Amino acid sequence: MDSNEDRLIARYFKPIARHPGALRLNDDAAVMTPPPRHDLVVTVDAIVSGVHFFPDDPPASIARKALRVNLSDLAAKGAKPVGFLLTLSLPKGIGDRWLKAFAKGLGSDARAYGCSLLGGDTVHTPGPLSVSISAFGTVPTGKMVRRDRAAAGDSVVVTGTIGDAALGLQLRRRPALAARWRLNPAMRRHLTGRYLVPEPRNAMANAVHRYASAAMDVSDGLAGDLGKLCRASGVAAHVEVDRVPLSKAARVAISSRSQLLETALTGGDDYEIVATVPAEKVRAFRAAAKAAGVALTQIGTVVAGRGARFIDANGRELTFDRASFSHF
Amino acid sequence: MDSNEDRLIARYFKPIARHPGALRLNDDAAVMTPPPRHDLVVTVDAIVSGVHFFPDDPPASIARKALRVNLSDLAAKGAKPVGFLLTLSLPKGIGDRWLKAFAKGLGSDARAYGCSLLGGDTVHTPGPLSVSISAFGTVPTGKMVRRDRAAAGDSVVVTGTIGDAALGLQLRRRPALAARWRLNPAMRRHLTGRYLVPEPRNAMANAVHRYASAAMDVSDGLAGDLGKLCRASGVAAHVEVDRVPLSKAARVAISSRSQLLETALTGGDDYEIVATVPAEKVRAFRAAAKAAGVALTQIGTVVAGRGARFIDANGRELTFDRASFSHF
Numbered sequence: 001m002d003s004n005e006d007r008l009i010a011r012y013f014k015p016i017a018r019h020p021g022a023l024r025l026n027d028d029a030a031v032m033t034p035p036p037r038h039d040l041v042v043t044v045d046a047i048v049s050g051v052h053f054f055p056d057d058p059p060a061s062i063a064r065k066a067l068r069v070n071l072s073d074l075a076a077k078g079a080k081p082v083g084f085l086l087t088l089s090l091p092k093g094i095g096d097r098w099l100k101a102f103a104k105g106l107g108s109d110a111r112a113y114g115c116s117l118l119g120g121d122t123v124h125t126p127g128p129l130s131v132s133i134s135a136f137g138t139v140p141t142g143k144m145v146r147r148d149r150a151a152a153g154d155s156v157v158v159t160g161t162i163g164d165a166a167l168g169l170q171l172r173r174r175p176a177l178a179a180r181w182r183l184n185p186a187m188r189r190h191l192t193g194r195y196l197v198p199e200p201r202n203a204m205a206n207a208v209h210r211y212a213s214a215a216m217d218v219s220d221g222l223a224g225d226l227g228k229l230c231r232a233s234g235v236a237a238h239v240e241v242d243r244v245p246l247s248k249a250a251r252v253a254i255s256s257r258s259q260l261l262e263t264a265l266t267g268g269d270d271y272e273i274v275a276t277v278p279a280e281k282v283r284a285f286r287a288a289a290k291a292a293g294v295a296l297t298q299i300g301t302v303v304a305g306r307g308a309r310f311i312d313a314n315g316r317e318l319t320f321d322r323a324s325f326s327h328f
Numbered sequence: 329m330d331s332n333e334d335r336l337i338a339r340y341f342k343p344i345a346r347h348p349g350a351l352r353l354n355d356d357a358a359v360m361t362p363p364p365r366h367d368l369v370v371t372v373d374a375i376v377s378g379v380h381f382f383p384d385d386p387p388a389s390i391a392r393k394a395l396r397v398n399l400s401d402l403a404a405k406g407a408k409p410v411g412f413l414l415t416l417s418l419p420k421g422i423g424d425r426w427l428k429a430f431a432k433g434l435g436s437d438a439r440a441y442g443c444s445l446l447g448g449d450t451v452h453t454p455g456p457l458s459v460s461i462s463a464f465g466t467v468p469t470g471k472m473v474r475r476d477r478a479a480a481g482d483s484v485v486v487t488g489t490i491g492d493a494a495l496g497l498q499l500r501r502r503p504a505l506a507a508r509w510r511l512n513p514a515m516r517r518h519l520t521g522r523y524l525v526p527e528p529r530n531a532m533a534n535a536v537h538r539y540a541s542a543a544m545d546v547s548d549g550l551a552g553d554l555g556k557l558c559r560a561s562g563v564a565a566h567v568e569v570d571r572v573p574l575s576k577a578a579r580v581a582i583s584s585r586s587q588l589l590e591t592a593l594t595g596g597d598d599y600e601i602v603a604t605v606p607a608e609k610v611r612a613f614r615a616a617a618k619a620a621g622v623a624l625t626q627i628g629t630v631v632a633g634r635g636a637r638f639i640d641a642n643g644r645e646l647t648f649d650r651a652s653f654s655h656f
Contacts, residue, residue: 021367023474026475026476026560027405027474027475027476027544027560028371028401028404028405028475028544028545029369029370029371029401029402029405029407029472030369030370030371031367031368031369031370031467031472032367032368032370033362033366033367033368033469034361034362034368036364038361039349039359039360039361040359040360040361040362040368041357041358041359042357042358042359042360042413042446042447042462042464043356043357043358043413043447044413044414044415044447044448044449044462045449046415046417046449046451046460047451048417048451048452048453048455050454051451051452051453051454052451073356073357074357076356077355077356077357079357085370085371085372085462086372087372087374087415087460089374089376089417089455089458118370119370119371119372120372121372121373121374121460123374123375123376123379123380123458124376124379125376125379125455125456125458126378126379126455126456127376127417127419127453127454127455127456127458128453128454128455130417130451130453130455130458132374132415132449132460134370134372134413134462136370139359141361144357144359146351146355147354147355147356148351148354148355216355216356217356232354232355
């Protein structure tokens with residue numbers, strides 16, 4: 001983008017590039033040195049206007065979502081955030097006001113999570129606005145928590161609550177649903193807020209690498225993501241659906257429309273952590289979550305076999321697909 | 329992208345993710361460990377269809393360009409490539425054949441340059457196809473070569489030849505120019521080929537961090553990029569235009585249309601390295617370039633002052649702007 005890009009970078013992004021290795025964004029690359037006896041964990045996630053967020057979402061929220069979906073990956077891998085690279089694809093008509101608000105949101109999260117802007121590329125696009133972020137974190141050598149190490153006998157735990165963002169997305173699309181679901185305004189705001197800006201569980205990173213045998217963040221729905229973890233580990237998980245943690249708002253919505261349970265379990269955008277924890281470490285993991293102020297719920301158990309099974313209060317297995325939700 | 333993404337990743341991208349830390353793309357993040365006493369150098373560049381490449385460019389060329397523009401940044405910083413993260417934004421209608429060819433081009437360059445695919449994100453977009461790559465390299469601690477360390481008395485050197493890609497872009501847009509510029513088919517192919525797929529100078533990385541005081545890759549035109557390096561370093565550069573290395577094809581084109589000299593000096597997409605080298609190290613730098621098989625040309629000198637000045641054979645300074653090229 002040349003001189004205009006230089007101007008934008010100087011005005012809005014240099015102030016948030018506080019890592020010394022970012023060289024105040026005056027160079028073509030950034031430099032960083034992971035601490036001795038640590039590995040670097042790297043991840044990338046992109047969000048596209050009209051696909052992963054709404055074009056009229058506040059620019060600060062778009063920025064924060066773009067960073068937080070990556071922070072969530074680092075948290076689930078047990079890694080401490082260090083910094084990130086930003087690719088910002090801008091359509092015509094994005095002005096200074098938008099960029100200023102975007103940079104402000106990005107900068108405030110960068111500070112809050114200790115994850116500095118290290119560099120970036122700003123390109124023009126005839127398409128929708130999109131944001132791709134590559135984020136870097138550190139873990140003690142060999143301690144990155146993978147998907148493929150769950151073992152029979154481990155407990156299955158999740159942080160926070162599940163399904164809020166998926167319900168929030170539906171409310172964002174059709175605000176009239178709030179009344180049908182019997183939500184009060186605070187509940188509606190809770191659900192739409194969880195879609196707009198996730199709450200990544202970086203406070204749990206140390207506990208994850210100390211105690212979890214396997215973990216991943218819940219981005220594509222608990223059912224599908226736990227299924228992936230089971231496949232990677234060559235195990236099965238039995239989940240008691242009644243134990244899956246739901247917010248008050250989600251419980252009210254589901255009690256009005258029972259089919260929303262499937263939405264909650266499969267809808268995605270939770271950005272919670274699902275982890276498997278060996279039995280002897282569950283107590284320590286719980287204590288660490290409590291100390292971090294993060295709700296933690298045991299929802300099931302890892303067993304021999306294949307796939308994640310969701311069992312309701314009557315002992316029946318739920319099956320999911322995109323179109324329908326049914327009992328056997 | 330869910331299950332379809334999983335299928336695409338498995339089929340085309342897993343085979344090129346050879347770094348053990350890529351975990352065969354089966355996880356949410358990758359892990360890598362820079363060698364002891366080394367810094368990590370990180371950079372990101374994106375290319376957008378219709379902006380940085382043509383929609384009908386061969387998919388393998390698009391992949392190679394996307395990776396190579398990043399490899400070029402690593403080379404200019406003196407860093408050895410390690411790996412990269414890929415964000416692929418795909419419009420509808422991109423099929424398996426396109427992806428297969430793209431992955432093949434990407435994989436062949438990843439192997440050739442020792443820069444493995446570590447992870448990625450594939451998203452759908454209603455906009456044009458775009459590719460963003462974050463690339464990682466290593467340098468001995470403290471040795472990343474910056475833009476802002478050029479000093480008066482240093483020599484200004486460039487690798488390869490300048491201007492080919494900018495002329496190639498014009499030819500790509502208006503093939504009829506080839507005849508007007510008196511180019512034979514081989515010359516035309518040389519220029520368009522240089523635009524289609526750059527030749528990053530990674531073979532020079534060790535020499536750059538050993539001998540250069542400052543360096544950057546030439547992506548936005550030699551005149552502008554050397555100007556940036558001078559501004560960052562607080563110095564001036566005097567460049568003798570007649571010494572700027574041109575390919576035979578570029579020389580023929582410029583001798584037909586003298587105004588193409590400005591295109592060559594300002595047009596960009598060269599992906600050569602411009603470096604400043606202290607006088608006592610020039611001989612060693614030349615020898616290293618020769619050993620690496622990379623042409624190296626001294627084009628000027630760093631002096632006190634501000635800005636990059638391009639002086640013609642008659643001792644007159646050239647001035648450039650987007651519209652015109654003129655002598656004082």
